[in-house]
Amino acid sequence: MVICKTCSAPLEPNINRCQYCGVRNDIDLRATEHFSVDNPYSDRICPHCNIALQTISLQVDGHLYIERCSECFGLFFDPGEIEILLNSAVSNVETINFKQIQNINTDRYQAKEVKYIKCPVCRILMNRQIFGHRSGVVIDQCHKHGIWLDNGEITHLMEWKKAGGQLLNQQKSQQKQQENPIDLHRASIKRRAYADEDEHYLLKTLSFVLELFN
Numbered sequence: 001m002v003i004c005k006t007c008s009a010p011l012e013p014n015i016n017r018c019q020y021c022g023v024r025n026d027i028d029l030r031a032t033e034h035f036s037v038d039n040p041y042s043d044r045i046c047p048h049c050n051i052a053l054q055t056i057s058l059q060v061d062g063h064l065y066i067e068r069c070s071e072c073f074g075l076f077f078d079p080g081e082i083e084i085l086l087n088s089a090v091s092n093v094e095t096i097n098f099k100q101i102q103n104i105n106t107d108r109y110q111a112k113e114v115k116y117i118k119c120p121v122c123r124i125l126m127n128r129q130i131f132g133h134r135s136g137v138v139i140d141q142c143h144k145h146g147i148w149l150d151n152g153e154i155t156h157l158m159e160w161k162k163a164g165g166q167l168l169n170q171q172k173s174q175q176k177q178q179e180n181p182i183d184l185h186r187a188s189i190k191r192r193a194y195a196d197e198d199e200h201y202l203l204k205t206l207s208f209v210l211e212l213f214n
Contacts, residue, residue: 004018004020004021004023005023006018006021006023007020007021007023009021016103016104016107016159017107035056035057035058035059036056036057037054037055037056037057038055038056038057038065039054039055040054040070041054042054042055042067044067044076044120044121045118045120045123046069046071046072046074046120047074047117047118047119047120047126047140047148048069048071048072048074048117048150049069049071049072051069051070051071053067053068053069053076053120054067054068054069054070055067055068056068058085060084060085060088060089064081064084064085064088066078066081066085067120072150072151073151074148074149074150074151075148075149075154076120076146076147076148076149077146077147077148077149078145078146079145079146079147081146082131082147082149082154082157085154086157086158086161086166089158090158090161090162093161093162093164093166093167094167095164095167096163096164096165096167096168096171097163097164098168100163100164101134101160101163101164101165101168104136104156104159104160104163105134105135105136105160108136108152108156108159109136112150114128116128116140117140117148119142119144119145119146119148120145120148121142121144121145121146122142122144122145124142126140126141126142126148127140127141127142127143128140128141129141131157132157132160132165132166132168132169133165133168133169133172134160134165134168134169135156135157135160135165135169136156136160137149137153137156137157137160139153
């Protein structure tokens, strides 16, 4: 039986928030709880607060250096760093708990104004996209420099992965890869059919013209 870490009350299946004391029981976040400030003023700018981001060091595979805003607590990851952090903080997930994924997204969802923000490095507006299938997290991404997460979203992604969200995302990606060759084959068949129709039409037209001159 899983119990609340605060009041020791039993937690309902697939629920992270205690129904008695209201406290969230997050998964082990050792990779994000223990960090040190490596540089209090980096050359990267918070897209929300417009101040210099801190460079912090996490004890992940030696050291993982990411940027953090001291005001809004948003995080900026270079390409590939989110995956490194997720793999370090959450491992050995072998099953997909659809109910828990749904509850995590319902519990953590916060309606926010749709706003495009600038990359902390190049200051060009970033793209908004879902991180993974049913993750419930919309990331801001600069394809060249990295990904911005607002406060709390890295925890959301860790809980999503713990519930099997990354496995679900991999399954969906594999399904798309398997579907693509079929779609390409169907498109090829249609193109050949259209080509045959065009050729048949041209032959009929040519025969009609020849008959006129005979």
